Amino acid sequence: MTSTDLDPEVRDLLVTAAHPADLDLARLHTRLAAAAEVTGVLDVAYRTLDTPVGTLLLAATERGLLRVAFAAEDHDAVLASIAARISPRILHAPVRLDDAARQLGEYFERRRQAFDLPLDLSRSTGVRRALLGQLRAIEYGRTASYAAIAVAAGSPRAVRAVGSACATNPLPVVVPCHRVVRSDGTIGQYLGGTDAKRTLLRLESAA
Amino acid sequence: MTVQEPFELVVARHGGTVLRVCRAVLGPVDADDAWSATFLSALVAYPQLAPDSNVEAWLVTIAHRKAIDHTRATSRRAVPVDVLPERAASPGADARDLDLWSALAALPTKQRQVVAYHHLGGLAYAQVADLLGGTAVAARRAGADGIATLRRTYGATASASNSRRQQ
Known part of the structure; x- marks a missing residue:
């Protein structure tokens, strides 16, 4: 764009006068997201959800829930990373995440103990994928040690791999890595912060 | 591999400009359809857009094509009427x-x-x-x-x- 040949006065006159109301753009955005969904060109839909552990980012492909991210992970950075690794065809499109948001809401109100959602785990492969499966098997209100998960996965010496699978869990809360604690009974690290981990464990134990 | 930002940011950054362009060319009522068609086309083509492109100029170019499509479609659909309908004002204008x-x-x-x-x-x-x-x-x-x-x-x-x- 060669801004030198724009008459700034004229441009200001037109642009400030012709400023489309934000309401109009919000309405058009909703329409665009719906059209993109129907025509199958929306690779990743996302929304945010306010919870007792802060605002969560939820993102889903057409296959299922792809990512749950804590505010501490920086939602903009998470979306940028999805754009780079999966597809930049990303829109704020809450409808695809209605079910996930509803079930998470019920979980935080202690009205739900297990999630019944399609998950897109296609980006996790091999050992990591198997470990995520082990994590999903830990029941609501229970905890397991990193060592016990390693044994359950058939690799007793893979304690560090369990820690790493938890630290890189793409679906925290839904895949309950918060239920994995240290063998000495201390809480251990959590990608949403230890306060969030404590909140989740307290919520489940009170049920 | 080129890294592109999420399309959501493209809509947030350029949605207003494209809507002004569509309204200027087609008027406030028909502009909505052209805006939607523009961003839907852009979403489809976005992963193939060259990384150093001027995104706004690209969108305005698509908007121009969509405005032409819209005008053609409207003139095909047009039938003579006795009384011209009043143009509805866009909400918020x-x-x-x-x-x-x-x-x-x-x-x-x-x-x-x-x-x-x-x-x-x-x-x-x-x-x-x-x-x-x-x-x-x-x-x-x-x-x-x-x-x-x-x-x-x-x-x-x-x-x-x-x-x-x-x-």
């Missing part, structure tokens, strides 16, 4: 905006397009000429004529309503 759209609608097509794509959409005259045919010089002249007319028709209304607001 105040009287001053409507004055601008009427003033733009009264311009000859070429002048209106140059004002839309250059003054509102930020394309250089050379890019406008590529879209509309003719030369950059002719585009500049059409734009200048259009702006001169707008200064007489809309500019008078705008400054009048500004001075009213300031009182």
Whole structure:
């Protein structure tokens, strides 16, 4: 764009006068997201959800829930990373995440103990994928040690791999890595912060 | 591998400009369809867009094609009616905006397009000429004529309503 040949006065006159109301753009955005969904060109839909552990980012492909991210992970950075690794065809499109948001809401109100959602785990492969499966098997209100998960996965010496699978869990809360604690009974690290981990464990134990 | 930002940011950054361009070319009512068609097309093509592209110019170019499609489709559908329907005002547009759209609608097509794509959409005259045919010089002249007319028709209304607001 060669801004030198724009008459700034004229441009200001037109642009400030012709400023489309934000309401109009919000309405058009909703329409665009719906059209993109129907025509199958929306690779990743996302929304945010306010919870007792802060605002969560939820993102889903057409296959299922792809990512749950804590505010501490920086939602903009998470979306940028999805754009780079999966597809930049990303829109704020809450409808695809209605079910996930509803079930998470019920979980935080202690009205739900297990999630019944399609998950897109296609980006996790091999050992990591198997470990995520082990994590999903830990029941609501229970905890397991990193060592016990390693044994359950058939690799007793893979304690560090369990820690790493938890630290890189793409679906925290839904895949309950918060239920994995240290063998000495201390809480251990959590990608949403230890306060969030404590909140989740307290919520489940009170049920 | 080129890294592109999420398309959501493209809509947030350029949605307003594209809507102004569509409204200037088609009027406030038909602009919504052109805006939607523009961003849907852009979403499909976005992963293939060259990384150093001027995204806004790319969107304005798509908007121009969608405006042409829309005008063609409308003229195909058009049937003679006894009474012309009144044009519905777009929600949220105040009287001053409507004055601008009427003033733009009264311009000859070429002048209106140059004002839309250059003054509102930020394309250089050379890019406008590529879209509309003719030369950059002719585009500049059409734009200048259009702006001169707008200064007489809309500019008078705008400054009048500004001075009213300031009182």
